[in-house]
Amino acid sequence: MFGATSAIAEQVARLYAAKGARIFLAGRQRERLDTIAQDLQVRGASAVSTYGVDFDDVAAFGPMVEACGSPDRTLIAYGTLPDQQGAEGSADLTAKALLTNFTSPAVLLNLLADRLHSGAAVAVITSVAGERGRQSNYVYGAAKGGLSRFLEGLRHRLAPKGIRVIDVRPGFVDTPMTDGMDKKGPLWAKPERVARDIEKALERRDGPIHTPWFWWGIMAIITRVPARIFHKTKL
Amino acid sequence: MVIARRAEQVLSWGRCHRFDHVRLIPGTIDEAREAVRGEGPVLPFGLGRSYGDSCLNDNAVLIDTQRLDHFVSFDEAKGEIVCEAGVSLDAILALLATKPQTDGYWFLPVVPGTKFVTVGGAIANDVHGKNHEVEGTFGRHVNWFDLARSDGQLLRCSPEENAELFAATIGGLGLTGLVTRASIRLMKVPSLMLEVEDIRIRNLDHYFEVAEESRSGWTHHAAWVDVLAEGKAAGRGIYTRSRFTTCENSKEAKSGGPRVPVEAPSWAISHPTIKLFNAVYGRKLFGEMRRTECTPYGPVFFPLDGVSDWNKMYGRGGFYQYQCVVPKDLARESTAALLPTIAEDRQGSFLTVLKEFGDITSPGMLSFPMPGTTLAVDFPNRGERTLELLDRLDAITLDAGGRVYAAKDGRASAEMLVQGFPKLETFRRYVDPAFSSTFWRRSAGTR
Ligand SMILES: Cc1cc2nc3c(=O)[nH]c(=O)nc-3n(C[C@H](O)[C@H](O)[C@H](O)COP(=O)(O)OP(=O)(O)OC[C@H]3O[C@@H](n4cnc5c(N)ncnc54)[C@H](O)[C@@H]3O)c2cc1C
Numbered sequence: 001m002f003g004a005t006s007a008i009a010e011q012v013a014r015l016y017a018a019k020g021a022r023i024f025l026a027g028r029q030r031e032r033l034d035t036i037a038q039d040l041q042v043r044g045a046s047a048v049s050t051y052g053v054d055f056d057d058v059a060a061f062g063p064m065v066e067a068c069g070s071p072d073r074t075l076i077a078y079g080t081l082p083d084q085q086g087a088e089g090s091a092d093l094t095a096k097a098l099l100t101n102f103t104s105p106a107v108l109l110n111l112l113a114d115r116l117h118s119g120a121a122v123a124v125i126t127s128v129a130g131e132r133g134r135q136s137n138y139v140y141g142a143a144k145g146g147l148s149r150f151l152e153g154l155r156h157r158l159a160p161k162g163i164r165v166i167d168v169r170p171g172f173v174d175t176p177m178t179d180g181m182d183k184k185g186p187l188w189a190k191p192e193r194v195a196r197d198i199e200k201a202l203e204r205r206d207g208p209i210h211t212p213w214f215w216w217g218i219m220a221i222i223t224r225v226p227a228r229i230f231h232k233t234k235l
Numbered sequence: 236m237v238i239a240r241r242a243e244q245v246l247s248w249g250r251c252h253r254f255d256h257v258r259l260i261p262g263t264i265d266e267a268r269e270a271v272r273g274e275g276p277v278l279p280f281g282l283g284r285s286y287g288d289s290c291l292n293d294n295a296v297l298i299d300t301q302r303l304d305h306f307v308s309f310d311e312a313k314g315e316i317v318c319e320a321g322v323s324l325d326a327i328l329a330l331l332a333t334k335p336q337t338d339g340y341w342f343l344p345v346v347p348g349t350k351f352v353t354v355g356g357a358i359a360n361d362v363h364g365k366n367h368e369v370e371g372t373f374g375r376h377v378n379w380f381d382l383a384r385s386d387g388q389l390l391r392c393s394p395e396e397n398a399e400l401f402a403a404t405i406g407g408l409g410l411t412g413l414v415t416r417a418s419i420r421l422m423k424v425p426s427l428m429l430e431v432e433d434i435r436i437r438n439l440d441h442y443f444e445v446a447e448e449s450r451s452g453w454t455h456h457a458a459w460v461d462v463l464a465e466g467k468a469a470g471r472g473i474y475t476r477s478r479f480t481t482c483e484n485s486k487e488a489k490s491g492g493p494r495v496p497v498e499a500p501s502w503a504i505s506h507p508t509i510k511l512f513n514a515v516y517g518r519k520l521f522g523e524m525r526r527t528e529c530t531p532y533g534p535v536f537f538p539l540d541g542v543s544d545w546n547k548m549y550g551r552g553g554f555y556q557y558q559c560v561v562p563k564d565l566a567r568e569s570t571a572a573l574l575p576t577i578a579e580d581r582q583g584s585f586l587t588v589l590k591e592f593g594d595i596t597s598p599g600m601l602s603f604p605m606p607g608t609t610l611a612v613d614f615p616n617r618g619e620r621t622l623e624l625l626d627r628l629d630a631i632t633l634d635a636g637g638r639v640y641a642a643k644d645g646r647a648s649a650e651m652l653v654q655g656f657p658k659l660e661t662f663r664r665y666v667d668p669a670f671s672s673t674f675w676r677r678s679a680g681t682r
Contacts, residue, residue, distance in 0.1 A: 018333065032263060035305050042306035042318075044333060176262055176302075179239035 001025050002108060003055065003078025005032045007175035008125060011195030012075055012202075017045035024068045026051040027078070056099055058107045065111045073202050074112065074122040076105050079144075081177050087139040094139055101143035106150050113154060118162035121202045124151055125168045128215050132223045134235045148208065155207065166201045167208040170194050171215040238266050245297060248546055249286035250553030251616045252645050254293035254673065262302045264319070264415045268383045270298045271413045275385070276671035279409040281356030282323060284349055286556045287645025289408050289674035290356070298413055300355055306330070307416060314341045314421035315378065320355030320414040327354075327419075332427060341421040342479075342532075345373040350537050355414045360642040361406035361602040365455035365477075365536065368593030370422070372602055374405035375595065380417035385669030389415065394598065403665035406599030408641055410666045410675055424479040429455070429535050431477040434525045436460075439470030439571055446591050449476045455535070457590045460574070462583035462612060469574045470589075475535075482529035539586075549615050554584070555645065557625055558611040560592060561637035566608035569635040573610055573628055580624050584613040600658040600665075603640045611643070622646055641674060652678040 001009045004025035013023055017040040025040075025048065027033050033050040040048050053064050055078050082097035105124060116122070129137055130144030148167050155165035172178065172188045189212050197211035210216040222235075239260040246253045258280070261267040271277055278292035280299045291297075300321030307317040311334060316327060324346055331341050347362040356362075361374040370376070379393035382404060390412075392401040404411045432453075436442050442458055449456055453476040460472035539545055546554070561569040570589070577583045587610070594606040614621050629651050632639060638655030639647050653659060659679060666675075 031265075035263065038307055039305035042309045043330060176239055176260075179241070179260070183241070 001027075002074070002076045002105075003027060004036060004050075005029050006077040006079075006125075006177070007191040008170070008173065008194050008198070009075055009077035010036055011191045012077075012198050013040055013045075014043055015195060015199045016073070017041075017043040017048075020044050020046050021073075022047040024049050024051065024071065026053050026064055026068070028052065028054055055104045055108075056096070058099075058104055061108055061111055065108070065115065068112075070115045070117055070120070072120055074116075074120070075198065075202070076108065076122070076124040078105075079125065079127075079177070081137075082140055084137045084139055097139050098143050101140060102146045102150075105147055109150070109154055113158060113163075116158070116161075116163050121164040121166065121206075123166040123168050123198055123202050125170065125198075126151070128169050128171050128210065128219050130169070131219050132230075136235060151208075159206070164206040166198075166205055168194075168198055168201065168211060169208060169215065169219075170211050171218070238262075238270055245280075245283070245291060246553070247287060247290050247645070248284050249555055249616075249645060250546055250549065251555065252288045252291055252553075252673070254291055256292060256294070257296045258299050259296060260299045260302055264303065264381075264383075264389075267298065267300075267303060267413055267415055268387070268389060270296075271383050271385050271667075271669065272387060273298075273669075275669040277385075277669055278672045279320075279355055279359070279413045281321065281353035281359075282351050284352045284356065285360065286643045287641075287674065288677065289360075289641045289644065289672060291673040292671065293673045295671070300353055300413075303415065309334070311336065311341070314423060315418060316341075316421060317416060317418045318354060319416050320358075320380070321353050323351060323353055324357065325350040331421070336423070339423050339425040339481075340427055342424045342427070344370045344376045344420065344422040346536055347373075348537065349540050351540065354417050354419065355409075358405055358414055358417060359407060359409045361597055361599040361604075362642070363592070363604050365457045365590065367595070367604055368450065368456075368591060369454050369595075371593070371595035372406075372597040372599065372604055374597050374599045374602065376420045376422075377405065378418035378420055380404070381415045382412040383415050384412040385667050400665055402598050403600050403662055405597065406602035407662065407665070408601065408674065409672065410670045412667045412670065426479065426481045427532055428480060428482050428529055429477040429532055430480040430482060430527065431475060431530050431535055432525060432527045434474045434476070436470065436472045436474050438464075438468055439567070439574065442470050442472070442474065442589060443567055445474045449474070452478070454478045457588055460587040460589055462574075462577055462587040463581070465575060465578045469571070469578065472587075472589075477530075477535055479532075480529070549613075552616040552618075554616050555614045555621060555625060556586075556611060556643040557614060557628055558609060558640040558643040559628065559632040559637050560603065560605055560607050560609040560640075561632060561635040562605060562607040565635040565637075569631055569637065570608055570610060572631045576624070576627055576631065577612060582614050582617065582621060582624055584615060586611070586613045588612075600662045601641070601656050603638065603642070605638070607637065609640075611640075644674070647678070649678050 001013050003009050005027040023045050025033050030052050037048040037050050051064055051067055080100050087093040126148045127144040129141040130148045133141055151165050151167045173194050174183050174188050175191055194211045201209050241258045244253050245256045259270045261270045277296040277298055280297040283290055303319040303321035305319045309316050345364045357373045361372045363372045382390045382392050390397050434445055455477045458472050458474040464471040590609050592604040592607055
């Protein structure tokens with residue numbers, strides 16, 4: 001689990017703990033990692049190790065990937081939700097958003113890819129926001145969209161080796177990352193729900209998935225709206 | 236640290252109290268400690284399974300414990316579980332089901348009628364189960380907990396350490412501080428199956444007879460009562476008693492039952508539908524006088540959990556649950572007075588339950604149970620008419636020296652509550668100055 005303190009990763013980890021898995025948790029907040037590790041241990045994980053890392057520091061990835069060995073299942077779940085308007089006026093914010101949400105996972109995936117064995121599966125959380133650039137969050141959307149394209153290529157590369165690459169595209173999920181938003185309405189999903197979809201995909205799927213599934217339909221429409229109509233919306 | 240905060244309207248389970256709140260959602264114990272030092276008045280919030288206003292804090296702050304949901308340790312030799320306060324009993328039971336022991340399973344000694352409550356909420360209401368006569372309340376099985384106070388302290392409380400604060404917090408309605416972690420003692424059961432016996436009850440006298448007779452050999456008891464039965468038939472219903480056992484030929488446990496998607500229209504809960512339900516349910520035994528079967532604990536302990544959001548059945552107005560206990564020596568007489576008052580008024584609903592409390596005392600200062608008989612009834616909220624009926628029930632309870640359950644209350648008079656809590660004055664000393672609730676301001680604020 002890379003980004004193990006993320007709400008979705010934590011729920012996925014619980015599903016694997018219940019199956020008695022050995023789990024490697026990498027994340028920035030040491031104390032939270034320890035809390036989560038204890039919890040997973042109680043829930044049935046046969047071993048849990050933690051690794052403190054700042055995912056913006058891509059130079060530090062070598063030893064981390066070394067420490068995690070050759071995982072059967074990998075989830076990359078870190079990311080930030082940058083303030084779009086802030087980023088529009090700030091080179092720093094834009095660069096940082098792209099670093100955390102695109103460059104960093106891309107670097108990590110390339111390092112990891114060499115260590116994976118046949119039958120392994122990697123899931124990476126991208127976003128429905130990556131499927132069409134929109135004025136309200138195209139910096140985040142571009143990073144996630146770029147990551148989706150990266151995964152597409154990686155999948156192409158690893159498929160002959162029997163390694164599956166899953167691009168997880170959640171819609172609105174009720175996690176600390178989205179605490180600033182109004183969470184009313186039927187489109188919001190709980191992280192437990194999204195975690196179940198991810199676990200299922202890690203066990204049998206390949207390619208992109210939407211979670212909850214209905215986002216597939218929503219995005220099919222949104223990506224097909226002609227620009228002259230799309231540009232009139234505030235999306 | 237940036238603690239998540241949302242401004243929103245929050246309803247309690249009965250859906251007739253809705254207020255604006257600021258909801259803080261700490262993700263760690265450190266954040267929780269910071270949240271309690273906040274703007275005040277604050278109140279901890281679990282899964283909102285309290286019916287009335289005791290889990291609400293109108294126009295003030297709720298500290299939502301949903302993200303404090305981590306286990307800390309599970310000692311399989313001693314049967315002791317340590318977890319954060321936002322862990323639900325559901326999560327604990329699910330975990331225990333995956334940890335068979337050589338001689339059975341560990342289980343929570345006390346569970347309320349729904350498993351969707353948090354450990355913090357179970358402590359703060361000192362909840363009881365169908366086995367009060369055998370195990371007492373939830374609070375009796377707490378080894379210790381950590382309590383975050385608004386002065387920044389995090390205090391370990393147990394019967395030995397900070398004993399007074401321990402007693403005040405058990406049943407303390409969230410007013411003494413925020414429980415962050417707790418250690419719970421488990422009990423060993425031979426399997427996760429129950430032998431269940433349903434007995435048709437003719438009337439109230441028959442209820443007391445069966446209750447008496449069931450004391451030997453059975454651990455869990457409750458009777459469903461046909462609330463519309465009057466005269467000689469008052470108290471008619473079905474007595475269900477059960478005990479853990481090892482048995483085969485079980486019914487499969489089903490997961491994920493139906494859901495009530497939206498608030499039901501008001502006719503859904505009306506006199507004719509209630510009458511129909513009671514008639515049908517009352518025939519559950521199909522003429523048999525008694526029936527024994529072997530069943531997973533879920534449907535026996537948590538029958539309502541099979542229908543998600545069943546509280547929306549009562550429509551926009553919501554409903555009140557009235558739960559009182561009347562002391563042993565007057566139990567028969569007072570219950571005999573309560574039932575016809577409810578029947579005559581024709582407002583009562585599907586769920587009417589009679590249950591016995593035993594004399595195991597709780598460590599809690601404001602704990603609800605006392606030796607005697609407890610009655611719980613749901614009433615759709617019809618405004619004044621309903622409140623007036625509940626006042627009449629209060630009068631009978633008060634007369635008998637009984638009390639009402641704060642977890643279910645949203646309207647009883649201050650007088651009622653003062654009588655119900657003989658240790659109220661001692662309790663006041665342990666209330667955290669930054670903590671309050673709608674219930675507390677409404678009831679104990681006035682003497
Ligand atoms: C279908 C159903 C059946 C029920 N059956 C029973 C029953 O058989 N027996 C019984 O006793 N009760 C029963 N109840 C009531 C329920 O058990 C209690 O109301 C319980 O306390 C709810 O827990 P909660 O986590 O939802 O807490 P909430 O309702 O959210 O809060 C309850 C109280 O706990 C406090 N609190 C919550 N978390 C903490 C914390 N971390 N630290 C300090 N205080 C905290 C709150 O401030 C509040 O005062 C039933 C409820 C329902 C809906």
